[in-house]
Amino acid sequence: MKKRWKAALAGCLSVLMLTAAGCGGAKTQDASAYTPEKPLIIKFSHVTTADSPKGKAATRFAELMAEKTGGKVKVEVYPSSQLYGDKDEMEALQAGNVHIIAPSATKLVGFNPAFQIVDMPFLFKNHDSVIKFWDGELGKKLLGSLESKNMLGLAMWENGFKVFTANKPLAKPEDFKGLKFRTQAGKVLEAQFKALGSGAATIPFGETYTALQQGTVDGQENTWNNIDTQKYVEVQKHLLVSNHGRLDYIVLTNKKWYSELPEEFRKAFDESMAEATKYERELAVQLDKESENNLRNSGMTVVELSESEREAFVKLMEPVYSEFAETVGKEIIDGARKL
Template structure:
């Protein structure tokens, strides 16, 4: 009797999971089910503004997919956390309540600590190395590592390299000693500042300007474009062109939903994502360079460029992080990135 009851319960649970998956967005395999009048709806949620590189690329993806499918697929883009914010977008994607998101790579550390690779200081030598990593076998391996969580990595969309700013001199490693820097949450970032003899404070992005203005922290790390758009030059005197870490996004979809797409629609989806990715990366680089030129020309901050020997001093100061996080992130990923 018990065995029959357990079998009945297992069957009910399986049926419930299939029903939930269907409600969450799994679609039938029949491509003919979708027409211009009755399109497949794809919800793309992200937390940045519509005019950011991510926002513009999401809109471009929507246009491309509609074009490639003759209007049989409609992508609804929800910018600025209109649908889901940083804290709940991943759960929403796993549940199938949204179909595409593009969180910061650091938001995925809870699923796989290897995504902290973007925070490793002075790991990527240049922009070309970053692209080679994410588009190569190691990047694909990281993307695919999320499949057990019902998440499918699609592409890396970039923001850019980080630089340091402060109200105090920061031209060499010893200058950092005793200063406090705003940073995102993360063990690698905490260890980075500790290696420099500095303190780290996790402060929300939107509160950073006030924290700098009031002296709660001395400095911060960010991309040129973020520094420019947030007007940090008004409250920071020095900028060190360190290019020590990255801020990048990982575009994700619900694996179960994606796998159930009709073959022709999935092909159009992949092609649209590839084109939108190329567009986003080019735009991000242009905006970052534009912000760099603007900030250098403003005269409001002293911009400090590092020679190769000066850069090496910073690399040596943080060398201990590589052995400290080798097991957590993975020697394969760290060594692979350093060799590019």
């Protein structure tokens, strides 16, 4: 009887071990389990249109993944908030309901205030300094700072530098005094306009044209492409090439899901993301340049800043750097300024 009991127990343990092994195999997603007919599905959700640089890069990423895995991986891209919008995409990513998202960097401030780095005024000197920051040690540190939230930063996809427009000429700090500017929500942006002696009004992007038209605000800050496509030239005649802040995206994946990808799929994933990132950045720069040319040829008055004129704005922003040194991180701010 005792022997029979031991044999039964041993049998049960064997079944449990086999079951656990089977579950473990599913968990690590064995690459051999997938075929072009039954591929691994990856869901990539974003909020911009399919023909935006972000949208085109997401599609390119999907094509590269299919090529590199022989069709064993299929990336389904959902643009224009078809799957998730700004408010719920991060929760969906953390829960594993979607695998890749690309929110604006400022949407991550609630998880890590250091992402306000993109709003810090006149911090990045030029485009090269932006790329060096995000692809360098400090940028990689920031991208990896969300791992405790089950989110892994993969790359920075860019939109571009912000410039100022207004209904009166802008050339030096004094020109901003007494004006009210439309802006996104954010403490750094509030401090920026306070330093300029201006008022700031948080107005939804889609309502900005009307606010400018009706005189609710005197000006706004945005990328060349947004100013062009939103037709602000119809209600704003003056533009200052300030390049004072950034509008960029952070591509994120679910950390747990990513870590459980088969090695060959993860290799293809990393290579595809690197190629798609290069493609997106080139597209964004090209699109912004085209919009810049459109605006310069539209009759809008465009003012450039000399190095000394830019330094006058930088000096004015020193209190902002000091105010947010602890929140954003002095190491990050100083590192970006040196690039």
